[in-house]
Amino acid sequence: MAYSIGIDSGSTATKGILLESNVIKRRFLCPTPFRPAEAIAQAWDTLQAGLDDRPFLTLTGYGRQLVDYADKQVTEISCHGLGARLLAPGTRTVIDIGGQDSKVIQLDDDGNLSDFLMNDKCAAGTGRFLEVISRTLGASVEQLDAITAGIEPHAITSMCTVFAESEVISLRSAGVAPEAILAGVINAMARRSANFIGRLSGQAPLLFTGGVSHCHAFARMLEGHVGIPVHTHPDAQFAGAIGAALIGQRQGKRE
Structure with missing residues (x-):
């Protein structure tokens, strides 16, 4: 599976990353609205637009359990550590x-x-x-x-x-x-x-x-x-989403 998407549904901002082989291809950022699921859906639609195959989707953050179409849900603690290491080994x-x-x-x-x-x-x-x-x-x-x-x-x-x-x-x-x-x-x-x-x-x-x-x-x-x-790092705000995408990337490869 070539692409992986990580979405971090935070309390004030929703962040999303499209990852391919540990390389960031697309970013998504918007304020989290009254209904966080709407921002998650917007991030998902934006990041996967035009791709031939459906990417593996991993959600993290406060709103990670608000939608039922994610392939995986993980806590933000796990994601932030992984994302930080990709940004700054x-x-x-x-x-x-x-x-x-x-x-x-x-x-x-x-x-x-x-x-x-x-x-x-x-x-x-x-x-x-x-x-x-x-x-x-x-x-x-x-x-x-x-x-x-x-x-x-x-x-x-x-x-x-x-x-x-x-x-x-x-x-x-x-x-x-x-x-x-x-x-x-x-x-x-x-x-x-x-x-x-x-x-x-x-x-x-x-x-x-x-x-x-x-x-x-x-x-x-x-x-x-x-x-x-x-x-x-310029992408420091995306650390959680990056980590989620990395976890999804690994999961996708195993499957």
Whole structure:
């Protein structure tokens, strides 16, 4: 079976990958709608369009059980480790920060999962947290790198989404520059993520994946807190979908 499709149905974004012999041929990305199954169907139709044979379909993420036409369903922990190793061979630690959860994955020398930690109970330190605080200050997540370049972070004491939003409003009322507040929020999130990585004794090479990995300021501050180089990749947000496609590729070959 030449082609394999992996779809990662996340809480805020749906990602899809068409893989052929470990090479990415197509990508799909869209916000996850109110009915996640619709985004899965759109990804499936887009990625397989024009192919002569039906690819093997593997689903992962929160919405992986919402459709009945997948050939395989797997947890995102397994997928992210595999996807990270394809993007950056030799990776030993993966920090993935998505819309509503964050996870740290530890891999052995052969790339096999050896341990992991996952936070899906609290929004603090996730993309949703960053989005809420940015919106409170009239900015978008996409603007963060430009806004915070060269800015000294202001101390943020609360990492609870509700209390942090109130603290940000109070700081703004006190005359603190929004750029300094945003830099402070990113720095506080990076420090929290570094502590998360430290609980698994994360080691280099470390790959930063998930939607938040597009924020270079976050990666830079995380590197300062964790004490080892933090790498990312243009396709880092697709790590889960890539891993799912790899699993499907192997399964397809066996069958």
